[in-house]
Amino acid sequence: MTSGSVCTTLAGTEWQLFAARAAFCPAQDTLFVADPHLGKDATFRRHGFPVPLGSSGGTLQTISRLLVDTNASRLVILGDLFHARSSLTTETVAAVESFFAEHPSVEFxxxxxxxxxxxxxxxxxxxxxxxxxxxxxxxxxxxxxPGSVPDGAALLLCGHLHPAIRIGSGRESFGKLPCFWYSSGCLVFPAIGEFTGTHVVQPQNGDRTWLVADNEIIEL
Incomplete structure (x- = not known):
């Protein structure tokens, strides 16, 4: 089973936001994710960094579970499927092709x-x-x-930033956690990739943020 979720309405459209860092739009029967950065671990190892194996497989397993749980007919990846050309190793390509084969009725x-x-x-x-x-x-x-909502659209969906919120009390910081960030009609997704960094954002008045903490998703 996938982790927790919350339901909300943005720009007149219903959404289910998952702690697994994905969102489902029932009206479009579509699951949205951003920034898998598959094969990033392979690229790092190729350049001599001894990073752990398995992050790409874990990311694909998470997306696969979400597709099954939502029964979505379409998966939209909001950019950066792979990290680099060198990320397309034999192992990564095989994992991606196996993922496609597991979901023959899904539009990608x-x-x-x-x-x-x-x-x-x-x-x-x-x-x-x-x-x-x-x-x-x-x-x-x-x-x-991220950018401005185009004319005629109600909502812009994007990734790229890998948004996160810094958690702390007073001068003490407890670290940072990924989040969904909604600002001025733009919904920025956290990176779904297991081997990705984050960028701390500074929400303004009127913005909405949902913090991803373990298997829970909490609106701040």
């Missing part, structure tokens, strides 16, 4: 991110379609980078 869509541009074209036989930022899905605008 990738919004091109900055890392995807460096990776280049994906294998033609893969059942995934790559689109540029600005792709529309009804009133939802799909992007990798």
């Amino acid at each position: 869509l990738l919004v091109e991110g900055n890392h995807d541009a460096h990776v280049g074209n994906l294998p033609l036989e893969w059942p995934i379609r790559t689109v540029a930022e600005g792709e529309r899905m009804g009133q939802l605008a799909l992007s990798h980078h």
Whole structure:
């Protein structure tokens, strides 16, 4: 089973936000994730950094469980599917192809991110379609980078920042935790990749944030 979730409404659309760092839109029957950065561990090892194995497989397992739990007919990845061209090792490619095979009825869509541009074209036989930022899905605008909501859209969905909130009391900091961050019609997703960093954001008045803590998701 996947971790906890909360339901909310953004720009007139119902959403289910998961502590597993994904969101489901029932109206579109679509699961959204951002920044898997698959193969990042392989790239680091190739450059001599002794990082642990298995993060890419763990990320794919999380997405797979979410697809099963939501019964989504479509998966949209909001950029940075792979970390680098060198991330497409034999093991990573095999894991991705096994993932596709497990979900033959799911439509896969990738919004091109900055890392995807460096990776280049994906294998033609893969059942995934790559689109540029600005792709529309009804009133939802799909992007990798945060920005203004385009004319005619109600909500911009994006990633890239790997947003997090610093937790503390007074001058004492307890660290930081990833979050969903909604600001001015833009919903920024936390990175779903297990081997990714985070960037502390500073929400303003009127913004909404949902903190991901272990298997719970909490609106601040």
